[in-house]
Structure formats: C-alpha cells, structure tokens
Amino acid sequence: MRIKRTTPLGTTARRTRIIALASGLVAASALVATNAHADAGSAGAAHSAAQLSAASAAVQSADVAGTAWVVDKASGDVVVTADSTVSDTAIARIRQQAGPAAEAIRVERTPGAFRKLLAGGDAIYAPTWRCSVGFNVRKGNTYYFLTAGHCTEGKPAYYANSSHTTSIGPTTGTSFPGNDYGIVQYTNSSIAHPSAVDLYNGSTQRITAAGNATVGQSVQRSGSTTKVHGGKVTGLNATVNYGNGQIVRGLIKTNVCAEPGDSGGALFAGSTALGLTSGGSGNCTSGGTTFFQPVGPALKAYGVSVF
Numbered sequence: 001m002r003i004k005r006t007t008p009l010g011t012t013a014r015r016t017r018i019i020a021l022a023s024g025l026v027a028a029s030a031l032v033a034t035n036a037h038a039d040a041g042s043a044g045a046a047h048s049a050a051q052l053s054a055a056s057a058a059v060q061s062a063d064v065a066g067t068a069w070v071v072d073k074a075s076g077d078v079v080v081t082a083d084s085t086v087s088d089t090a091i092a093r094i095r096q097q098a099g100p101a102a103e104a105i106r107v108e109r110t111p112g113a114f115r116k117l118l119a120g121g122d123a124i125y126a127p128t129w130r131c132s133v134g135f136n137v138r139k140g141n142t143y144y145f146l147t148a149g150h151c152t153e154g155k156p157a158y159y160a161n162s163s164h165t166t167s168i169g170p171t172t173g174t175s176f177p178g179n180d181y182g183i184v185q186y187t188n189s190s191i192a193h194p195s196a197v198d199l200y201n202g203s204t205q206r207i208t209a210a211g212n213a214t215v216g217q218s219v220q221r222s223g224s225t226t227k228v229h230g231g232k233v234t235g236l237n238a239t240v241n242y243g244n245g246q247i248v249r250g251l252i253k254t255n256v257c258a259e260p261g262d263s264g265g266a267l268f269a270g271s272t273a274l275g276l277t278s279g280g281s282g283n284c285t286s287g288g289t290t291f292f293q294p295v296g297p298a299l300k301a302y303g304v305s306v307f
Helices: 049-062 088-104 295-302
Strands: 002-004 067-072 077-082 105-109 115-117 135-139 142-147 157-159 167-175 181-185 196-198 204-206 218-223 227-241 247-254 266-269 272-283 287-294
Touching (some): 049 067, 049 077, 142 295, 167 295, 218 272, 247 272
Parallel strands (some): 002 115
Antiparallel strands (some): 067 077, 067 227, 135 142, 157 167
C-alpha cells in the first residue's frame, strides 16, 4: 500500500461555492474483489473470540503493508485482503505470527494495490495536493468541513481553486494514522457551505443526520473523478496497513468503487452521513473495495454536528 498525494490540476476551480460534496480518498489500482483466489484457513469451522482476537493481533504484528483485515462474523474468520504487492512469503509470515490462531485466518487476493489518492469532489486545494470536502459541520455559529486525516497532515490552509487565490480557511484538527479524519474551518464568508452532498446531476442530497453503517447496507459515495457510485457495506471495524507505519483502524469496508481523485469525501445513505473515504484499491470499470473512516468519531472528537 502506498500513499499518493495528487498535485493540483492547474485549472481554476469551477466555482468558489463549496457544496458539501463528497469525494473519497481511495482506490486506485485494481479491484479488491472477493477473489475466489481465497486462501481459506479452516473452512466452515467456528472460531472462538480468543482465536479471532489472536489472529487479528497477529496480522497487525506481522506489519505487512498492502493488507487489510476484518472479522467476518458470518463466517467466523479473520478475512485478510492482500493486494498485489504482498508476496506469498509475507502471507506465510502472517500465519507463522498467528501460530495456532492461523486457522482462523482467511486470505483473499486483490489484483490492485491499496493507496490513497488525493483530489476530487468540489475540489479543495492545499499548497501541494488536492482533496475533497466530506461533510459540512458546525459548532454553534462556526462552520467547518470534515475530510480525511491524511489530507490535513501538517495542518495546511485550504483553497477553493488550484491557483490558491480563493481561501477557504485553515485546518484546525487532524488525526492520522490510527484514525483518518481532519477538520477545516470556513473563514471566507463568501463561500456557501450547505449540509449537502453533490450528486453530479444538477442536484444535491441534503444531509440531516449522522449514523453508523451496518453490514449489508446500501450506500453511496460521491467524488469529482467518478461522480456518484453505490454499493454495499461488506464489513465493519476493518484495519488497513498503508505501509510506513500508517495503520488505520475501525474502518467501514465496502464494495463501492473509487479512483484517483476521490479523496476525503462522503459516504452516505440517503440523508445520513456515514463516513469519510480513507483508502482502498480498484476502479469504476471493473469494481473495487474502498474503506471509510466512520464519521461519528470525528464529530465527537471536534464537538461538531451535521445540520
């Protein structure tokens, strides 16, 4: 897994009005299909909570970049998704690390590489990269937007255009790795900030509440590169190892596609905010797997709310 920040495109922003759009940060190379190239541990066996915990801890301890893992309660396995950069030797190292708990590990291969790609939505520009608004939020009469934490590393100021002449405001909080969320304050009163997601059909989806995703739930993601795409939640509390010690936990796993330029944006279901795009692999031609930071922890951390 690797982090890639996309530099500004050199064109001025379409407008200074930032619609509480959506875009997401993820996915870029190939589909994280539930590939039948799955390496089942002990097929059909029920594993204890202690085994599942030990297996999950072993995957993290092995520290193999390009892996993501989640406990599949339906099958009773720890499902490890390994991208194309992960060797068979690395998989063997994970199993060795797990010891007796290795039988609870099921490996699924994806032909792409997990990475984070910054850009998208009604674009927002830092000095050297481009991201997207996730959800507009407020605390009292002060307004902010949430985005991915890897977009707010270093607490950059953000602009509405690639020439950096229309200021939005400063980053006031960031949490990455571990989590993947950050917050930017609106200090330019000329920029509108409705609580809505851009649907790219001339309309927006009003956001009125925040909620928790559930496995099997139908969801949508919006971004400037691939516009609006939908899919289902396939797992909760997933952990992704992006490499270089950058591990993010507690993520929502989905089969929603995304491509370079979909960074930091919104995952939603109807009028309910669910998450911020964190990373993944795939594309919107063949499909993909994308991981999202749940929005709840970000709202709680900064004491803000959707409106």
